[in-house]
Structure formats: C-alpha cells, structure tokens
Amino acid sequence: MAQSIVKVIVDAPLRGQLDYKNVPELGLRVGERCIVPLGRRNVIGIVAGFSDSSEWPVNKLRKVAGRPDEIAPLSENWMRLTAFAARYYLSRHGMVAVPALPKFFRRIPGPNYANSLSKLRDRKFKSNDAPEDIPLLNKEQEAIVDDFSQSKGFSPALLFGVTGSGKTEVYLRLIENTFKADPKAQILLMVPEINLTPQLVSRIGNRFKDRVVATWNSSMAEGQKASSWLACHEERASILVGTRLSVFASLPNLKLIIVDEEHDASYKSHEGVRYNARDLALKRAQIEGIPVLLGSATPSLESYRNALEGRFRLYKMKKRAVESAELPRITLIDTSLDRPQNGICSETAEKITDTLEKGRQSIVFLNRRGFAPVVECKSCGWHSTCPHCSAYAVFHKTTGRLTCHYCGWSMKLPTSCPKCGSYELQPVGRGTQRAEEELEVKWPEAKIMRLDQDSARRRGSASRMLEAVHSGEVDILIGTQIVAKGHDFKKVSLVVVLNTDPQLLSFDYRARERLFSVLMQVAGRAGRSGEQGEVLIQTKYPKDSLFRYLKDNDFEGFAQEELKARKTASMTPYSAQALMISEGKDIREVLDFLSQVKKIGLSVQTGSVRFYDPVPQTVQKVMDIERAQLLIEADNKMELQRFLAVFTSEIENRQFKNVWHIDVDPLSF
Numbered sequence: 001m002a003q004s005i006v007k008v009i010v011d012a013p014l015r016g017q018l019d020y021k022n023v024p025e026l027g028l029r030v031g032e033r034c035i036v037p038l039g040r041r042n043v044i045g046i047v048a049g050f051s052d053s054s055e056w057p058v059n060k061l062r063k064v065a066g067r068p069d070e071i072a073p074l075s076e077n078w079m080r081l082t083a084f085a086a087r088y089y090l091s092r093h094g095m096v097a098v099p100a101l102p103k104f105f106r107r108i109p110g111p112n113y114a115n116s117l118s119k120l121r122d123r124k125f126k127s128n129d130a131p132e133d134i135p136l137l138n139k140e141q142e143a144i145v146d147d148f149s150q151s152k153g154f155s156p157a158l159l160f161g162v163t164g165s166g167k168t169e170v171y172l173r174l175i176e177n178t179f180k181a182d183p184k185a186q187i188l189l190m191v192p193e194i195n196l197t198p199q200l201v202s203r204i205g206n207r208f209k210d211r212v213v214a215t216w217n218s219s220m221a222e223g224q225k226a227s228s229w230l231a232c233h234e235e236r237a238s239i240l241v242g243t244r245l246s247v248f249a250s251l252p253n254l255k256l257i258i259v260d261e262e263h264d265a266s267y268k269s270h271e272g273v274r275y276n277a278r279d280l281a282l283k284r285a286q287i288e289g290i291p292v293l294l295g296s297a298t299p300s301l302e303s304y305r306n307a308l309e310g311r312f313r314l315y316k317m318k319k320r321a322v323e324s325a326e327l328p329r330i331t332l333i334d335t336s337l338d339r340p341q342n343g344i345c346s347e348t349a350e351k352i353t354d355t356l357e358k359g360r361q362s363i364v365f366l367n368r369r370g371f372a373p374v375v376e377c378k379s380c381g382w383h384s385t386c387p388h389c390s391a392y393a394v395f396h397k398t399t400g401r402l403t404c405h406y407c408g409w410s411m412k413l414p415t416s417c418p419k420c421g422s423y424e425l426q427p428v429g430r431g432t433q434r435a436e437e438e439l440e441v442k443w444p445e446a447k448i449m450r451l452d453q454d455s456a457r458r459r460g461s462a463s464r465m466l467e468a469v470h471s472g473e474v475d476i477l478i479g480t481q482i483v484a485k486g487h488d489f490k491k492v493s494l495v496v497v498l499n500t501d502p503q504l505l506s507f508d509y510r511a512r513e514r515l516f517s518v519l520m521q522v523a524g525r526a527g528r529s530g531e532q533g534e535v536l537i538q539t540k541y542p543k544d545s546l547f548r549y550l551k552d553n554d555f556e557g558f559a560q561e562e563l564k565a566r567k568t569a570s571m572t573p574y575s576a577q578a579l580m581i582s583e584g585k586d587i588r589e590v591l592d593f594l595s596q597v598k599k600i601g602l603s604v605q606t607g608s609v610r611f612y613d614p615v616p617q618t619v620q621k622v623m624d625i626e627r628a629q630l631l632i633e634a635d636n637k638m639e640l641q642r643f644l645a646v647f648t649s650e651i652e653n654r655q656f657k658n659v660w661h662i663d664v665d666p667l668s669f
C-alpha cells in the first residue's frame with residue numbers, strides 16, 4: 001500500500017489535517033504520536049491517516065521528524081470520539097486530541113525521556129486492604145443491577161435515586177458484573193470536579209483489591225497524570241475514576257461508563273474547547289457500543305426528559321438504603337416573621353443549640369464566600385467596586401482586603417471612604433467568613449470549621465478538613481456548595497440553609513433547577529445513619545412551589561413543572577442554543593461586530609434557526625475587557641449543528657480581527 005504521505009493533526013487552529021512526507025523506516029501507524037515540524041519548531045502530532053497524494057505540491061512537503069517512543073497507537077474509536085467532539089464544539093481535531101493527552105506525552109522528548117518513561121510505568125497505585133462488608137442489595141438495587149447487566153451494545157440509562165439510596169453500591173455491582181463478563185474489561189467512572197471524596201476511591205479500591213484503580217483530576221501533579229494515563233492506555237488499570245477530562249482517556253478495552261452526579265455543572269468545560277463531558281460520555285458509549293449509566297438524585301432536565309421520552313431507560317430508587325435512615329424533614333422559616341439576628345432566625349438558633357447538646361453535627365450552608373459581598377459608605381453611598389470589572393470587590397476579613405472574585409484584583413480595606421472621606425464604611429450582606437464569626441460569638445464552646453474555596457486553599461487540602469468532619473472533631477461545619485457534594489457524613493443531623501433568595505429571584509432560567517439541586521444535595525447530608533435528619537431553610541418566600549416540592553422530596557414533580565414552563569417558552573431542552581461571545585476594549589465595537597455577525601448569520605439562516613439581539617454579558621467587564629454575547633437558537637441540536645458549520649466557516653472566511661468564540665450548549669448566560 002502506498003503510504004508516501006502522512007496526514008497529521010496538531011494542536012493548532014488549522015483547518016483540516018497537515019500533510020508530511022512519510023519516513024517508512026519509522027513504521028508509523030494511524031493513531032500513533034509523531035514529531036513533525038510546524039513553522040520553525042517541532043511539535044507532537046497524531047497520525048490521522050495516510051495517502052499517496054496531496055493537495056499540495058509533494059516536493060514542497062516536509063518530512064515527518066520522528067517518533068517520540070514505542071507507545072501503542074490510540075484506538076480508532078478514540079480518534080472518532082475526539083473528531084466528533086471537535087466537530088460538535090466547533091474546534092479542530094488536533095486541538096481536542098492533543099490537549100487530551102497528559103503534558104508528558106505531548107512534549108518533544110528530552111535526553112532523559114526514556115528513563116522517566118520507565119519510571120512512569122513503575123509507579124505503584126495505592127492498594128487497599130481494609131476489610132469491607134459488602135451489603136446485601138435491597139430489592140430496588142437488585143432489580144436495577146440485574147436489568148442493567150443484561151444490556152447489550154449501546155444502551156443509555158438514568159439512575160434517579162434519592163441521596164443515600166445506595167447508588168454507589170449499584171455502581172460497584174455493575175463494575176463487578178462487567179468484570180465477570182470480561183475479566184480484562186476497563187471501566188470509566190466519572191465524578192464532578194469538586195468531588196472531594198477520597199471515600200469513593202477507597203471504597204472502590206477496597207472492593208476490587210486485585211485491580212489497579214487509576215484516578216484523574218485537574219489538580220494532580222503532571223507525573224501522576226502521565227502514569228495514570230499510561231496505565232489506562234496499556235490496560236494495566238481496570239478502573240479509572242476521573243473528572244471531566246477523563247472522558248478522553250485512552251481505555252482500549254472500555255466496557256462500561258458511569259457518570260455520577262450527571263447534573264453537575266463541572267462536567268462542562270469553560271475554557272478552550274467548551275465540551276460537556278456528560279454528553280461526550282454518551283457519545284463515547286455509542287461509538288464503543290457499550291452501556292452507559294448516568295446517576296443523580298436530581299437529574300438534569302435534559303437527561304430526565306430523555307428518560308421520560310424513552311430515549312434512556314429510567315431506574316428509580318426512592319428510599320434510603322440504610323433501613324433506619326429516613327429522608328430528612330424540611331422546615332421553612334419565614335424570615336419576615338422570624339427576623340434573623342446576625343443572619344440566624346431564633347428557631348434556627350434553638351435547633352443548633354439542641355444539636356450541639358445532643359453531641360451531633362450541624363452544617364450551615366451559605367453559597368457566598370468572603371466576609372461581605374460589598375462595603376458601603378453610609379454617608380455618600382459609595383460602593384466597593386472593582387476598577388477592572390463590572391462587579392463588587394468582596395471584603396475578606398481574614399486578609400483585611402477587598403478582592404474581586406472575577407479578576408483577583410485586591411486592595412487593603414481603606415480606613416475612610418475614598419470618595420467623601422467619611423469613616424462610616426460598612427460591610428453589607430453576609431458571606432461565609434462573617435457567618436463563621438457570628439457563629440463563633442453565639443456558640444463560643446462549639447468547634448466550628450469553615451469550608452470554602454478560601455479556607456480549602458489556605459489551611460491545606462479540603463479533603464483533610466472533610467476528614468475532620470468524619471472523625472467528629474467538628475461541631476458546626478459552615479460552607480459553600482463544597483459541603484453539599486456527595487459526602488457520606490454519619491453524624492450530621494441538622495442542615496441549615498441561610499439565604500437562597502438571590503438564586504430564587506435570579507433571571508437566569510436555569511437558576512431554579514440549580515437551586516433545587518443544591519438544596520436537595522445539601523439536605524441529603526442530614527440524617528444518613530439512623531437518626532431523623534432535619535433541614536431548616538430561611539427564606540422570605542416560603543410559599544414558592546420550589547420549596548413545596550423540596551419538602552415533599554418530589555424531584556419529579558418539580559422537574560415536570562419546570563419542563564412544562566420550559567416547553568411553553570421554547571427553552572432548553574426544548575430548543576438548542578449556542579452562544580457567540582466576543583470581547584474587546586470598547587463595548588460599542590464589540591456590539592457592532594456581533595450585529596455584523598448576526599447579519600451574516602441571517603443571510604445563511606436555515607430551518608428553525610433564530611437570533612437574539614447582541615447584548616453585553618451579565619458581568620460586562622472583566623479585567624478591563626468588555627464582553628458581549630449573541631444567542632443563537634434552533635428547535636433541535638441537529639438543525640443548530642448544521643447551521644453552525646456553515647455559519648462559522650462564513651465568519652472565518654471574512655477574517656475579522658475581533659476576538660470571539662462560540663459556546664455550544666452553554667450552561668449559563
């Protein structure tokens with residue numbers, strides 16, 4: 001077979017594949033990494049194919065420069081997955097495929113390369129030998145495990161199970177059955193980004209003692225990532241537990257994908273290629289022809305609708321697995337009747353005291369970090385705004401500084417008002433630091449710990465702090481949504497939600513869905529091992545239907561009401577959206593550009609595709625850069641995809657100087 005020309009993909013914004021002259025002695029194969037000259041340097045590329053002709057004059061083509069190592073090629077299915085992602089998210093194949101490799105495997109090998117590559121292979125994965133009691137499955141679990149284990153080929157399913165219903169146990173049994181059917185099978189278990197539960201990984205390690213369980217998350221050291229990747233690629237690892245990027249891991253004998261907490265927003269990437277790893281997991285399962293299970297206590301409306309309409313099988317688990325563990329009782333406290341003092345209503349205060357006296361733990365949830373979201377001057381009305389963003393600078397008492405959460409700008413809190421000189425500066429509103437301080441004043445004997453992005457960074461790893469909760473060293477845990485995620489706390493019997501009214505009133509149509517989900521999650525931390533758990537929610541709007549569904553533990557009722565509203569308004573999932581975002585120094589120029597683009601769009605418009613008007617983004621300015629957006633919508637994803645392909649090449653042809661990107665299936669705007 002003539003293979004005089006190698007087609008290579010690289011991490012660069014180039015259309016199509018690059019042609020190079022083959023060097024037959026290298027013995028390159030499709031899916032293999034290679035070294036090629038690009039401009040004035042050499043880069044790592046991936047062989048996408050061979051040919052014996054080129055659109056370019058063959059004598060002008062450059063030669064492939066080499067092969068970095070003897071590592072086996074990436075599979076054809078892997079190439080198809082990355083090519084699909086590139087097409088769907090309007091990127092380039094090489095820009096998806098190459099960055100999906102750990103840095104170690106996309107650098108030109110240095111002199112010590114061979115040595116460090118063997119070292120990578122030698123790395124020991126943590127083994128566990130803690131004893132484990134394997135629970136007998138209850139009827140619900142057993143029926144699900146039996147049914148799912150019989151699925152053949154691509155078969156997506158949604159496991160909707162209330163918090164503590166034993167979803168993880170179901171995952172473990174499905175993994176076990178997969179190994180029974182194929183001892184060499186590989187399994188991908190995806191978890192959200194802020195899943196700080198080493199608990200899960202050790203549970204898997206304990207259950208499958210003779211197997212290598214590799215992990216993958218963005219905060220791991222490069223060396224660790226490289227050895228996890230290689231262990232999966234070379235099939236030494238049987239199970240990979242990883243966050244969103246693991247959807248692109250090389251798993252040549254992949255037989256099952258599980259996506260835990262499938263509704264979680266961290267599956268969506270917010271930079272570079274803006275992919276949704278949950279959606280790609282479904283695509284990957286389809287390409288591989290294998291079953292895929294999405295699990296959640298509060299499924300995304302997209303997945304729930306897919307299940308209702310029969311595209312996914314729907315499994316339900318409505319009871320907690322531990323017999324004595326009832327679902328928590330939820331009480332709403334009307335803040336216009338029981339006025340909060342320092343953020344805490346009197347009924348809440350009594351319950352916290354009770355819980356302390358019983359030697360049990362409480363969680364106080366407040367989705368806002370810092371001390372106060374803004375500082376105000378009482379005499380002239382000055383507010384602490386960031387000079388570079390259209391946002392307030394948040395007061396952090398621990399550092400004594402005003403800090404912008406968008407760009408990181410910060411300054412020492414001035415002693416007097418920068419505008420009028422008055423000393424009457426006042427922090428307004430409440431973040432976790434302030435709430436922590438207020439709790440300390442009210443319950444001086446209690447051991448109080450704050451868990452949010454700030455404290456997790458400062459006091460060391462969040463997982464160590466969570467350990468302190470598990471071991472009972474903490475009486476009251478206050479924190480942002482980090483405390484809500486999946487932790488199996490055994491001693492927590494009270495959960496207090498301080499203030500969710502801003503989210504309840506938000507104009508973002510997805511805010512209610514997210515609020516319901518986070519409240520359900522945080523409520524699910526209470527009463528997991530016997531004692532009746534209790535949840536108190538302080539709000540000015542106790543009559544809102546969202547709280548009624550929450551009280552009745554009725555996700556399905558809530559979801560059906562939301563879906564009805566979305567359908568009436570043709571919102572997702574009853575429409576498909578793409579958001580074109582542009583930025584620049586001058587908001588008028590940015591908006592002008594988007595108007596021009598909209599005109600181009602209208603000229604190539606097809607089917608149900610429609611445009612909104614270009615508008616500045618909610619937070620218009622970040623780091624002195626102005627940002628605006630153009631929302632594009634169609635009745636379904638297929639029509640939108642078809643249009644976007646034509647539309648983007650149309651814009652690219654005009655070679656605008658403006659900075660822009662398109663977010664397909666955006667989660668927020």
Ligand code: ADP
Nearest residue numbers: 135136137138163164165166167168169321322
């Ligand atoms: P979820 O993932 O749905 O939140 P888990 O799988 O973590 O739930 O289960 C919650 C608790 O119930 C855990 O402590 C787990 O060990 C226990 N559990 C799960 N299944 C069973 C079962 N069949 N019998 C007894 N305990 C169980």
Ligand code: ZN
Nearest residue numbers: 377380417420
């Ligand atoms: Zn002032």
Ligand code: ZN
Nearest residue numbers: 386389404407
């Ligand atoms: Zn800023």
